[in-house]
Amino acid sequence: MNLAHDVPNVFALAGGTVITVTGTDFVNSPFARCRFGTAVTTATADTSSTALCLSPAHPSGSIAMEFANNNQDYTTFGVMFTYNRKCGVLECKCLTLCSGC
Secondary structure (H helix, E strand, C coil): CEEEEEECCEEECCCCCEEEEEEECCCCCCCCEEEECCEEEEEEEEECCEEEEECCCCCCEEEEEEEECCCCCCCCCCEEEEEECCCCHHHHHHHCCCCCC
């Protein structure tokens, strides 16, 4: 599996931001998951190259996200996300999916 990139890469502390994950070999499975540090959320594979996840709540700072089709074999790419205390108007306009604005 390859994990290419994610959108957006900055989101609010409360979580709930829809994240589009792109890469290869995604499977729409009831066991597909995204892991943010130690927090695991359900994922939905739209296609073999696109999956959607919801960000969990998290304190300010950066965290690595990984993906697994089976909730066991997670990627190890360490794609970093940043949780912001405040999501500013300009930031939200640029990211379009920044929740909590």
